[in-house]
Amino acid sequence: MDSSDADLDRIEAQSSTDVSHDQENGTHLPMDDILGSQDFSQSEGDGATPLTGDREVVVQRLLARFRLSDTLPGEDVEMTPETFSGISDGNKECMEKLVRDETPIARLRSSTGDSILHLAVTWGHLELVKDIVIQFPRLLLAKNSSGQTPLHVAAHGGYTPIVKFFVALVALASSRLCTEEIKTLNPFVLKDEDGNTALHLAIEGLYFEVAAYLVNADKDAPLLGNNKGVSSLYMAVEAGRISLVKTILKNAGNLDSKLQGRKHLAHVALQAGSLGILDVILNEYPTLVDERDSEGRTCLSFGVSIEYYGGVHKILNQSPKSVYVRNSDGSFPIHTAAEVDNSILVRKILKRCPDSKYLLNKLGQNVLHIGAMSGSYSVTKFLMNNKDTEHLGVGQDMNGNTPLHLAIMNWHSQCITFLAKSSKILNLRNKSGLRAKDIAELELKPNYIFQERWTLALLLYTIHTRGFESRLRYVNTLLLVAALVATMTFAAGFTIPGGFNSSAPHLGRATLANNPTLFIFLLLDILAMQCSVATIGTLIWAQLGDPALIRSSLHAALPLLLFALLCMPLAFLFGVATAVGHVKWLLVIICIISVLFFFWAIFVLGPYVMLQRPSVSPELTGEFLVTFMQYKDIFEVTLMVIKFIFCYWQDDL
Structure with a gap:
């Protein structure tokens, strides 16, 4: 008796139970489906005893041959093109010819290391696959040059019937073999050169029916990681296949110790x-909520970072304590919400865990520090306008910096008006002895950078509007300007273009009284004078020194003064038009220059005046001034053209 027969006898002496492993898992196939219509009188062609006799004996002999998978003598034999083509086409005659010629079929390999079983599986020839496996079951565990078994190939191609056949055959074999032998006959845990099992390839190809068979075939295979540290369970979660995930977790047992590679499944x-x-x-593994991903974020922090409201809500419901679990960098989930400028999530976390506003990162920074440093406008606005959190504005980190310090350091102008809410905040110094204003002035670059200068301008404006520095000098300056405008417009009202009649019957009356341009001149002059006088009257109240009265006075006076300043050049334009209206070309040039000047005055003075209005957003005026800076080159080019024209005409004259 040779070694294979001895193995067969020992296997036949094992348990006689008919309830196989595959029946228990719902993957049972009738024996006819496994054996097919194979002619068992043929030889394997490599010296093995032909499979003959009744089917139960045939099955026992078939199972015995699995144990010969690692004992094949000799070297691999190169597959001929005729064989490669025949097997790829599913030609059974080709297979029969190989058997008749006593070709060492089990050792035939293509240029890529594929056996004939690999080829039959690649092209989905189920019946040929059955014939080959029945005669050469050892090929089920053979690997090609990529380290893939036929089961890998079947899973990669999504061939459900072939995978189903392999699963049933291995299940049948496992029911008749001892534990040690089962370990050697387990194609489900074998990995290719990339570390992928057949289940990895099935899920990667979105062949979820194939994946379901493989998941039921082996409970440990879904937990194995590939070379990238990715398990099949991880891929099933990533693909969103809830039924597949449930089955894996149900069979997994102790997931913490078995799962290989990345364990942040909740992420x-x-x-x-x-x-x-x-x-x-x-529900199954609550500890996974505290796992960290490759960037060191907890599950809740990751959900906040991608702003997935439903996921964040579920985590807060099932694990409220996750709010207090640090990320690898020492931050907390509420800090992540501040970074992404999501005030809704900040509010949601504070509602569940009000004391989370006091959580500090490794630098001693609270949630408002993070929002200010990240330029999070909505979060900063929410926290500073909330009476329960506005006190965070005076918090200082390990370097003594307040949120306002950090906003200035990063030139986040949009947060300044909310952070500079009190004199206490503005006067706080960091450990270097610097206030926020000092930092802005020291860090300001000499070359013009709009964002930095705009931030400084907003800070200075905020300091002034809060009444934290004397504004009497500023008020006096505006009074002087308004007085000058009133004086000049008053005098212009009696210096009418065209002069006065010196004879009766209209003695002393304007010569061009019926001229429409003179009427417009007088109207604009009167408006400019009256607005400047109103400005003077309003600013007189500001002299009383009451900070609130100063602010109210300026809110009213500045728009009036701006209107007076804009009416002056327009009045001058119509006054000149009255005098030289008959010289058309000169009138056209004067109009062009005046229009350009008018728009320039609006762009320059408009944002300054709008900043003083409490109802106008600083961002709006900022956009206004940005637009001017973007198109200021057009004004410069226009002025150059006008200058060139004048010089050209002067030369001609």
Whole structure:
């Protein structure tokens, strides 16, 4: 008796139970489906005893041959093109010819290391696959040059019937073999050169029916990681296949010790947007909520970072304590919400855990520090306008910096008006002895950078409007300007273009009284004078020194003064038009120059006056001034053209 027959006898002496492993898992196939219509009178062609006799004996002999998978003598034989083509076409005659010629079929390999079973599986020839496996079951575990078994190839191609056949055959074999032999006959855990099992390839190809068979075939295979540290369970979660994930977790047992590679499954469920899978994971393995991803973020922090409201809500419901779990960098989930400028999530976290506003990162920074440093406008506005959190504005980190210090350091102008809310905040100094204003002035670059200068301008404006520095000099300057405008417009009203009649019957009356341009001149002159006088009257109240009265006075006086300043050049334009209206070309040039000057005055003075208005957003005036800076070159070019024209005409004259 040779070694194979001895193995066969020992296998036949084992348990006689008919309830196989595959029946228990719902993957049972009738024996006819496994054996097919194979002619068992043929030889393997490599010296093995032909499979003959009744089917039960045939099955026992078939199982015995699995144990010969690592004992094939000799070297691999190169496959001929005729054989490669025949097997690829599913030609059974080709197979029969190889058997008749006593070709060492089990050792035939193509240029890529594929056996004939690999080729038959690649092209989905189920019946040929059955014939080959029945005669050469050892090929089921053979690997090609990529380290892939036929099961890998079947899973990669999504061939459900072939995978189903392999699963049933291995299940049948496992029911008749001892534990040690089962370990050697387990194609489900074998990996290719990339570390992928057949289940990895099935999920990667979105062949979920194939994946379901493989998941039921082996409970440990879904937990194995590939060379990138990705398990099949991880891929199933990423694909959002809740039924597949449930089955894997149900069979997994101790997931913490068995799962290989990346374990942040809850993060992947959030990324996939699957609340169902997230719910299953957190219910079955609640400790996974504290796992950190490759960037060191907890599950809650990751959900906040991608602004997945449903996932964040579920985590807060099932694990409120996750709010207090640090990320690897020492920050907390509420800090992440501030970084992404999501005031809704900040509010949601504070509602569940009000004391989370006091959580500090490694630099001693609270949530408002993070929002200010990140330029988070909505978060900063919410926290500073909330009476329960506005006191965070005076908080200082390890370097003594307040949120306002950090906003200035990063030139986040949009946050300044909210952060500079009190004199206490503005006067706080960091450990270097610097206030926010000092930092802005010291860090300001000599070359013009709009964002930095705009930030400094907003800070200075805020300091002034809060009444933290004397504005009497500023008020006096405006009074002087208004007085000058009133004086000049008053005098212009009696210096009418065209002069006065010196004879009766209209003695002393304007010569051009019926001229429409003179009427417009007088109207604009009167408006400019009256607005400047109103400005003077308003600013007189500001002299009383009451900070609130100063602010109110300026809010009213500045628009009036701006209107007076704009009316002056327009009045001058119509006055000149009255006098030289008959010289058309000169009138056209004067109009062009005046229009350009008018728009320039609006762009320059408009944002300054608008800043003083409490109802106008600083961002709006900022956009206004940005637009001017972008198109100021057009004004410069226009002025150059006008200058050139004048010089040209002067030369001609």
